[in-house]
Amino acid sequence: MSNLQLEDYIVATYLVHGRGGDFHKKAQGIAVGLTVGSWTDLPAERQERMKKHLGHVVSVQELGSDEQGTVKALLKIAYPTINFTPDLPAVLTSVFGKLSMDGAIKLIDLDFPAEFTKNFPGPKFGIEGVRNRLGVQNRPLLMSIFKSCIGYDTDTLAELFYQQALGGVDLVKDDEIFFDDTYAPFEKRIEACLKAADRASAETGKKVLYAANLTAPVTEIVDKAKRAVQAGANALLLNVLAYGYDVLHRLAADPEVNVPIMAHPALAGALYPSPQYGISAPVVLGKLMRLAGADLVLYPSPYGSVAMERAETLAIAEELRKPKEVLKPAFPVPSAGIHPGLVPQLYNDLGNDQVINAGGGIHGHPGGSAAGGRAFVAAIDAVIQGRTLEDAAKDSAELAKALELWGGK
């Protein structure tokens, strides 16, 4: 391994649970089996030609055993990028296709060399591009989620949009389960909600992005996105895992889809929570979302009922934002259970470059959705100015009400 040029390889890290002892053999079996198939029985001349396609074991690290004698280990395997086309179906099928079914094994990290990463779109706008579209630089953004979309008509949704926008939010997103939009067709809804946004802007002086839920057969989804943009859409929401990462990739790579794309984490919980199986949350919701082109990524906050460990949520945000040679950073959007009282904690966790996202924490405000938004705006202003919420609540009846209802420092 000493001569291995890692810029020509994707390195996958796996957590395996087993009886121990044979981890080196297992690692070697993966490195060969998932690349050239077999090695030692190949003639020397053939080996010479296949060398550049052969995988390698980078390291095997045993992590100790539990009470039942099960040993954990980390295996790092290097796969030649020459074996892949530059897309996530190729990468995932190769490094965790068959292997995902081979006992207790979890894919916990993937390292892509810059040369290979260059073939992926990454976020088209990224944090800076989204901020520029909104004209907001030095504070966390604020987003509200429609309480419900199913069964509502265009006019009603536009009115609900207006109420939310009036509270001073920067973004509004559709419900991710909004598929059948017979009463509020996609393009009509976009036009109506953006008119509502303009009405609200005239009062608040703030611009609002509307992430409409992009749904369609995969064969039509890019065209539908383009039509949305033509209809004035200024953002799109996508259930990335339900459609596949490659759909996000192709949307992000298309120059005509020139609006920020927000990735919803729907289905991610089928992949990341098991300690023994699946793919880690920072890979599923961090690294791969950014690589495929999400500008903003929702993921479970550590504070709601749909909860994730705080360290894991921070690892997702780290993957989305850390400086990279090739990819722009994306906005982390910790979601679920967020109310104004949590703003200092969120700010402490993630600083400026995040989207504070609330549904119930906005619509459940006793004064209504607009008041709910204003309570958040007051809370965000407070943390930026270094004030306590308690202090800021003296100047904001809406914030005072929110703290009374949901608590908070």
Add this chain to the structure above:
Amino acid sequence: MSNLQLEDYIVATYLVHGRGGDFHKKAQGIAVGLTVGSWTDLPAERQERMKKHLGHVVSVQELGSDEQGTVKALLKIAYPTINFTPDLPAVLTSVFGKLSMDGAIKLIDLDFPAEFTKNFPGPKFGIEGVRNRLGVQNRPLLMSIFKSCIGYDTDTLAELFYQQALGGVDLVKDDEIFFDDTYAPFEKRIEACLKAADRASAETGKKVLYAANLTAPVTEIVDKAKRAVQAGANALLLNVLAYGYDVLHRLAADPEVNVPIMAHPALAGALYPSPQYGISAPVVLGKLMRLAGADLVLYPSPYGSVAMERAETLAIAEELRKPKEVLKPAFPVPSAGIHPGLVPQLYNDLGNDQVINAGGGIHGHPGGSAAGGRAFVAAIDAVIQGRTLEDAAKDSAELAKALELWGGK
């Protein structure tokens, strides 16, 4: 629930692990939260209009608790089909999108009403159609897998194809990790391998289907499939989970892609093995593959190193083959670790309507790939005739050799 017309609902069954006591409340929260969002606080007039969009709890069944006091329960929730577009991204996002991230919960079944199922393609050929294409009716089919594809050129692959076909196999499939095909471009490879198939057929009198691995950006994949068909392809392999079920759906629904589609289970192990999280194997590899249009579905056999519990493999096969009002049955293809000695066991498990699929069990034969195929053919003939393999091995030196090497009754 007594008046619920289940033909208007998709019923999802979840296995949950929790503290017990509040499962009814949890179920109610799902039924409302993942459909209309809220219910009790809606005005009566609004409730009337939203009624048809509201989810319902069908049943809550506690299953007892473990030593740590964790209680297991099965929740069945009915979701109105009116809320969905007829595609799997809509269904999966709705019934297990956000919910997948909500604690220890596994989606273990989905029941689709016939009216809704009609909107899905299902297998275009099914078991009967594949049999008709091959002219083989009354025995299990036999498939061999290229030992390796990466790094080989078209001529070499065509020769390897010929060797496999010569052994009397009915189908040959590409390696699923074959993405970069610079040395053996897709359409050229198809043409060359089908010529090799003809050469072999001239000797064996048997037709052979070649499932070439269909890979492309999702925006191009249906067109690429059509070009393959124009180039003479008579089957296609697809990594369904890497691309998303909807890609399979659109391929199967396209009349110009008029060849059987074989679904590879790559990545399925990231979803099904945990008892607490994910989606069950019979749903991932059985029900949804058939609904979206796979004619043949590979899944881990219970006999190889990539192992799955036998009962679970039988449940997958049951989902693929059980008579349905709407969908054709699909071929189960239990894979990995298969050698001729296992044929009686496979026949006992699944009978005629299966594909016996081998890689190492064919290429690892001391007489080479053609001899490996012949050993399987002899084993399949034997079980059909009610002979033991030991007895049949008297008439087949290849089978005798295989039994000597790998064992078997």
